[in-house]
Amino acid sequence: MRLLRSCYRWFLAHVPGGPVRGPVVGLVALFAINAALAFAPWSTATRVLVGLLPLLAAGLALVAYRVNSGVLERHRTLLAHYADVIYDELQPLVHIVAWEERATLAANGDAETEVTVTATPAADGVRVLRLRFQAGWDQPEAQRSLVKAVVRGVLVDELPGARFAVSTSWREDGRFDLAVHFQEPIPAGSEVRVVVTLFWPGKCAPLMRFGEPDAFAYRFAGSVPHVSLALRLPRGVDVFYDALGFDRGDPGFVLESVRSPADRTEVVFSATDLQPDRRVGVRLDVV
Secondary structure, rough: HHHHHHHHHHHHHOOOOOOOOOHHHHHHHHHHHHHOOOOOOOHHHHHHHHHHHHHHHHHHHHHHHHHHHHHHHHHHHHHHHHHHHHHHHHOOOOOEEEEEHHHHHHHHHOOOEEEEEEEEEOOOOOEEEEEEOOOOOOOOHHHHOOEEEEEEEEOOOOOOOEEEEEEEEEEOOEEEEEEEEEEEOOOOOOOEEEEEEEOOOOOOHHHOOOOOOOEEEEEOOOEEEEEEEEEOOOOOOOOEEEEEEOOOOOOOOOEEEOOOOOOEEEEEEEEEEEEOOOOOOEEEEEO
C-alpha cells in the first residue's frame, strides 16, 4: 500500500496543471480500477456496476469542464470588451511607426507570419499594445482555436529578446485581438519594437486549396509612416495580383513580384505615410 501511495504521489507530481490535469488523472484512475476488477472476487454484475462508476465520473467531469470553459470564454469576451472601451477612450495610446510583415503560405492554406511592429507611446504608463489580425474568410471556431502567437522584444543588436505575456480573444466578425503586456510601463515618446510570430492554420485555405481570390489588407486608426508586406508562395505556384485601395503608380505605394532561386514567387507591397482609416493592400488569385 505504501508503494502504491508513493507511485500515486509521483504520478501527480508529473502531471501538468490546467484543464488537462483532471481528464488525465481520471483516465489513469479508470484503467487502474478496471485492472483491479480483473482480480477482485466479485460477481460479473458487480464488476460491471463498479466499472461504470469511473465512466459516470468522467462524464460528469467533462460536463463540468465544458461549463467552466463557457464561463471562462464569456469572461474573456467581457474583459476584451472593457479593454477596448478603455483603449478607445484614451486614444491614441500608441502610435504605430512601422508595420513590417512577412508571411509564408503553405499549399494547404496554413500561414506562418512574422510581423515587426515599431510603436511610440503617446503618454506615460502604457503597459499594453493592442494588435488585430484577420483571415479573409469566416473560419470555423475549431480552426481558430489552433492559432498560436508568440511575441518577443527586439534588442538593440536586432536579436530577439524574451517573450512578452499576451492575451487573445476572437471577435464575432472573425478578427483576432492580440494584447501584448509589457513588463514595465513604456515612457511617452520612447520607441518599442516587438516581433509577433503567428502560426495560423487554414488562414489562406480559400486561396490555396479552393482557388478563390483572397485580400491582404490593412487599415489603421492613425497615420502610419511605413507599412510593408511580403507574401511568399509555395514552390512552383504563380499568382495574379491587383492593388487594393490604390492605383499602381500612385506615389508612396509599391506593388511587385519577384521569383527566388528556389522557384518561389514573392509578392511585395509597401506603403509610405498611410492615412488613418484608409484600407489598402493586395489581392491575390492563384494561377
